[in-house]
Amino acid sequence: MRIAFCTETFLPNIDGIVTRMCRTLEQLRDLGHEAIVFAPEYSNRENVSEYCGFRVIRLKSIPFKPWYPELRLGMPSTRIYTELKAFEPDLVHGVNPFVIGMWGAFVVRQLDVPMVASYHTDLHQYAERLRVPFLIAPGRIHIRSLHNTAQLNLTTSRPMVDVSAEMGIKRLRVWPKAVDTESFHPENRDPAMRDFLSQGEPEKPLIICVGRLSHEKRVSWLLEPAKRIPGIRMAIVGGGPAEEELKAMFAGTPTFFTGYLRGKELARAYASADLFAFPSDTETLGFVAMESMASGVPVVGARAGGIPDVIDHEVNGLMFETGNREEFLSQIERLIRNPSEREALARRARLDMEDCSWRKATQRLVGYYQTAIRAHRRWNPSEWVA
Known part of the structure; x- marks a missing residue:
């Protein structure tokens, strides 16, 4: 399978989303799949151009000032379209889609490619802590509309299924938790x-x-x-x-x-x-x-x-x-x-x-991808995964 990831955060950042991305890419490689990653470019930092043999396409970005300057917002770019078209993905995965994910969602419609989206950040909690509560309502509308263009939506835990459903996100499944039990021992x-x-x-x-x-x-x-x-x-x-x-x-x-x-x-x-x-x-x-x-x-x-x-x-x-x-x-x-x-x-x-391996989690993820591809072939959104 050929999978394109559109992510709002990646190396050199270190956070839970990046950890999940890196371990998943490693497992996809070992399972024989192909991938490409679209991620923000980070100013004055080392931006890797590949990870475990997969290309990382960097997109111009701006800091989310003054509230969260370390968060980079990817800018619109025709490069997403040209690179995605050249890669010929079987599926696009929007990781915490917001800006780069928005453009990825737009392009998948043009290329007629199925999409999976995953929700990783509790918007309400973060907005309150960053003292930007005025972003909650428009943020919820934006995130809901992006996720509901996808054939399947993933959350990172069972409790977040309820949070996502309350936001109006549909077709929800849990992306299983995993940890490297060999490295952490x-x-x-x-x-x-x-x-x-x-x-x-x-x-x-x-x-x-x-x-x-x-x-x-x-x-x-x-x-x-x-x-x-x-x-x-x-x-x-x-x-x-x-x-x-x-x-x-x-x-x-x-x-x-x-x-x-x-x-x-x-x-x-x-x-x-x-x-x-x-x-x-x-x-x-x-x-x-x-x-x-x-x-x-x-x-x-x-x-x-x-x-x-x-x-x-x-x-x-x-x-x-x-x-x-x-x-x-x-x-x-x-x-x-x-x-x-x-x-x-x-x-x-x-x-x-010991029961939470990355191999098991990634095999489940690939199963979700296959489900989304089958749903996309039916064309009618009302018939997508319930």
Whole structure:
């Protein structure tokens, strides 16, 4: 099968959408499929022109200023049409379609090609956190209209099916969750990494948080545990627009900001911690939670978005009610004070993640593609997948 991806984010960005894209492309290659990727061009950064043997077509873009300057909005380009026509795809997949996805949707009509779209961002939550609530209503209309041009729409977790349906998006299926259980493994636990993360105090309980340092991720919620739980160390892994503000906020607490870690370093960081504290309530899935669990480190996460699709409360981790800072703090304290419970949750977390392979998820995705192609052949949208 020949698949064209139109995505609003890609390398060198590091986020859950990019992780899913990269792992999926690798699996598609191994399964014998062909692909091409249309993605924004990032100014003053290294823009890869291919990934695992597949071409990456970069499109001119502008920053989403002043609200989210690291987000790039792809500009209209006839190159999408010419490159898609030359590639002759069997199907186009719009990943979180907004601008590039809009042009991809327009072109698929011209070329008479089926389309699948996937919804990865909780628009309402992000708009509220970025203080742009005036974008919610027009954004919902735009996103709904784009998705409903597709033969099939995918969400990243079961809870997001309901969110998407409430927006008016039709023909919904779940793109199965997956994690690399070979790269992220308890065997990566490393005394030298633990010493680094704890800044020379490896004997103390170590809390980790991995992710983008931006306001919508609620990283500031980690300040209370850092201040109020005695005898701990905390490591915050990642970077983003709020990094300097957060460093100033956490000054004087037992907290270390590592910056971005990748590959084996990141895998060792996860496995060398005792607990992953995850305050974000804007996740449509939560790849970092899955990576931590695969590493044998239990997660305290919000009962919101896609997190309940990952964490089974008091079975493989703990959850707290979104917005409840005190419960977030108390669940962290509970696991810090009860190593035996923490270890039991860790074992079950690893076991549960072992069943979430990228090969299985990608084979299911290819099945969805085949369903969309069959639906497209019927021509009549009223007969598309219900």
